[in-house]
Amino acid sequence: MLWIKAFHLVAVIAWFAGLFYLPRLFVYHTNATDQISIDRFKLMERRLFFGIMTPAAIVALALGLVMLFDYAWMAYKSMGWLHLKLTLVILLFGYHYYCWVCLKRFREDRNTHSSKFYRLFNELPTLLLVAIIIAAVVKPF
Ligand code: HEM
Numbered sequence: 001m002l003w004i005k006a007f008h009l010v011a012v013i014a015w016f017a018g019l020f021y022l023p024r025l026f027v028y029h030t031n032a033t034d035q036i037s038i039d040r041f042k043l044m045e046r047r048l049f050f051g052i053m054t055p056a057a058i059v060a061l062a063l064g065l066v067m068l069f070d071y072a073w074m075a076y077k078s079m080g081w082l083h084l085k086l087t088l089v090i091l092l093f094g095y096h097y098y099c100w101v102c103l104k105r106f107r108e109d110r111n112t113h114s115s116k117f118y119r120l121f122n123e124l125p126t127l128l129l130v131a132i133i134i135a136a137v138v139k140p141f
Contacts, residue, residue, distance in 0.1 A: 001070060004063050011060035016129060018053030019092075022099050023122040029106055030115040038109075045103050057096055064089075076139075085135040092128050 022045060029041035076082040102118075105111045113121075134140065 001067060004066050004070075008060055008063035008067065011056045011063060014056035015053060015060050016125065018048050018056065019095065019099070019125040020122070022048050022053065022103075023118050026102055026106065026111075026113075026118040027115045027122070030111060030113070030118060042107055045106060049100065049103055053096070053099075057093070079139065080141040081135040081139045085132055088128055088132050088135070092125070092132075095124060095128070 025041055025045050025048070029038065029045070032038050032041060072082070102111070102113070
């Protein structure tokens with residue numbers, strides 16, 4: 001199971017690389033005015049989302065579920081940190097889904113949010129990351 005945990009963490013790191021960088025691309029894309037840059041951002045966003053972020057999220061989820069069903073649910077089901085972690089992970093998937101919604105709007109040139117919105121939006125995964133890591137590693141309650 002330690003191998004599973006190791007690759008769970010590798011996948012989580014790859015997932016977060018995308019969760020941090022995609023909204024950053026949205027900031028630049030919002031400010032872009034020339035067609036060449038706009039087309040380049042569309043391509044970068046699509047490759048990041050479908051080539052890295054989503055596969056990494058699926059691997060992180062699959063390996064997390066393997067550990068959950070193998071031992072973690074039985075061992076920790078009465079502990080609050082596990083429920084908190086799983087709740088925060090559901091929020092993270094909501095964030096991932098909303099990134100996809102924004103990506104589709106950009107692809108169709110229908111974005112309505114400002115670059116300030118995406119700057120603030122970009123902070124959310126950091127907060128979730130800190131909370132999930134503390135819950136999973138410190139297991140404080
Ligand atoms: C996608 C859904 C996820 C599921 C189902 C899941 C499930 C699990 C399970 C069952 C374990 C083993 C728990 C233990 O032995 O202590 C684990 C370990 C861990 N997970 Fe996840 N996880 C998910 C996502 C994440 C995310 C998004 C992060 C980071 C932001 C994360 C960070 C960790 C860490 C750091 C450990 C190692 C804890 C330790 O051994 O001290 N997981 N995960």
